[in-house]
Every structure is written in structure tokens, then in C-alpha cells.
Amino acid sequence: EAQVTQNPRYLITVTGKKLTVTCSQNMNHEYMSWYRQDPGLGLRQIYYSMNVEVTDKGDVPEGYKVSRKEKRNFPLILESPSPNQTSLYFCASSLISPSGSSYEQYFGPGTRLTVT
Amino acid sequence: SQQGEEDPQALSIQEGENATMNCSYKTSINNLQWYRQNSGRGLVHLILIRSNEREKHSGRLRVTLDTSKKSSSLLITASRAADTASYFCATDVKSGGYQKVTFGIGTKLQVIP
Numbered sequence: 001e002a003q004v005t006q007n008p009r010y011l012i013t014v015t016g017k018k019l020t021v022t023c024s025q026n027m028n029h030e031y032m033s034w035y036r037q038d039p040g041l042g043l044r045q046i047y048y049s050m051n052v053e054v055t056d057k058g059d060v061p062e063g064y065k066v067s068r069k070e071k072r073n074f075p076l077i078l079e080s081p082s083p084n085q086t087s088l089y090f091c092a093s094s095l096i097s098p099s100g101s102s103y104e105q106y107f108g109p110g111t112r113l114t115v116t
Numbered sequence: 117s118q119q120g121e122e123d124p125q126a127l128s129i130q131e132g133e134n135a136t137m138n139c140s141y142k143t144s145i146n147n148l149q150w151y152r153q154n155s156g157r158g159l160v161h162l163i164l165i166r167s168n169e170r171e172k173h174s175g176r177l178r179v180t181l182d183t184s185k186k187s188s189s190l191l192i193t194a195s196r197a198a199d200t201a202s203y204f205c206a207t208d209v210k211s212g213g214y215q216k217v218t219f220g221i222g223t224k225l226q227v228i229p
Binding site: 108 | 149151158160217
């Protein structure tokens with residue numbers, strides 16, 4: 001089954017304790033992206049990756065890191081989480097057309113993170 | 117900043133009625149997509165319309181795109197209670213050789229049985 005998986009689904013942590021949210025897709029997609037969703041703000045892109053070893057900042061990258069060492073995995077790293085990073089996080093992936101445009105994005109189920 | 121902005125932010129209709137949601141954006145796009153999200157779950161892709169297309173249909177969905185006005189609309193005909201969800205538009209913009217996909221804030225649709 002084609003899918004994007006995220007782990008963990010729920011996480012409560014304390015300020016400053018490094019954490020990693022994993023994302024994996026089994027569709028051989030080039031494009032992967034992380035979003036955070038907050039009430040009244042919609043989805044905001046954190047980082048995206050066009051392919052292995054190619055990543056770029058989205059609209060709200062501060063406080064986050066990513067890596068793309070393998071095509072299927074795109075982990076999101078919070079080196080020193082703070083309460084303002086409490087949010088619902090989504091990973092997504094898609095193919096890319098020869099012109100560079102994206103096709104439909106497949107979303108993971110979400111990770112609800114609480115930083116106290 | 118948000119590239120796409122949906123209007124209205126909330127919409128409540130009776131089952132069987134049509135629902136129309138609008139999306140405005142600021143810069144030129146390659147394509148525009150509509151997604152649906154049931155409460156707290158991941159988004160599900162509904163339809164993609166390319167910048168050189170003006171209208172597209174998929175089942176009870178009709179999407180229009182007006183690049184001169186930088187706007188799109190999503191029409192859901194004969195709505196059902198199961199259509200209750202949030203709907204987002206997303207624009208695909210080339211940015212410095214890479215592409216960014218930007219989502220709007222969303223329209224929350226409630227269909228009353």
C-alpha cells in the first residue's frame with residue numbers, strides 16, 4: 001500500500017530535549033516536505049527536499065533541521081524544542097514533473113507534538 | 117506569508133446544497149491544488165489544475181482557475197454530510213530553481229444533514 005508514515009504520532013516532551021520525528025514514504029517520490037499546522041494559520045512549510053541531499057527552507061524553518069540521506073526518509077529534527085513548537089506536524093511526498101512542478105502530495109497521518 | 121487565502125473561512129450549508137469556496141493567491145503559479153482534511157488527520161488530494169487550464173471536473177467537484185485574477189474556486193455539488201471537512205488550496209511556485217508549495221488557511225465546511 002502506497003503510504004507516508006510518521007513516528008511518533010504523539011509526543012510530549014520538555015523544553016530543550018532534542019527529538020526527531022521520522023518520515024518515510026514507499027512511493028519512490030523525489031519531493032518530500034514538512035509542514036506544521038496551527039489553529040488559524042493553516043499549514044506552513046518548514047523544509048522541503050527535491051531529492052537526496054537537496055533540501056531547502058520553507059516559510060518557518062527556524063528551530064528545525066532536516067536531512068535527506070535516502071530517498072525514502074526525511075526526518076525532522078528539533079535540536080532544542082521550545083513551547084512555541086507545540087503543533088501538529090505533517091510530512092508529505094510527491095513526484096516531480098520534468099518541468100519541476102509537483103504532482104499531488106501524499107500526506108502522513110500527522111504527529112502531535114507538545115513541548116512543556 | 118500565505119500565498120493562498122481561502123474565502124470564506126467557514127461555511128455551513130444544508131445537505132443537498134452546493135458549496136463554493138474561493139482561493140486567491142499573490143504570485144504566478146505552475147499549478148493549483150485543492151485538498152481536504154478531516155479533523156486532525158492528514159490532507160487528502162482532491163484535484164490539481166494547471167496554470168494553462170481554466171476548469172476541471174472530478175465527480176461532484178468542479179474547480180475553476182482565473183490566472184488574470186489570481187483566483188480559483190472549488191464547487192462541491194449536491195453536498196453530503198460526509199463532505200464536512202476543511203478544504204485547502206495549495207499553490208506551486210518556482211522559487212530560485214526549486215519549488216515551494218504553499219497552503220492557504222483553509223475553509224471549514226459543515227454540511228448539516
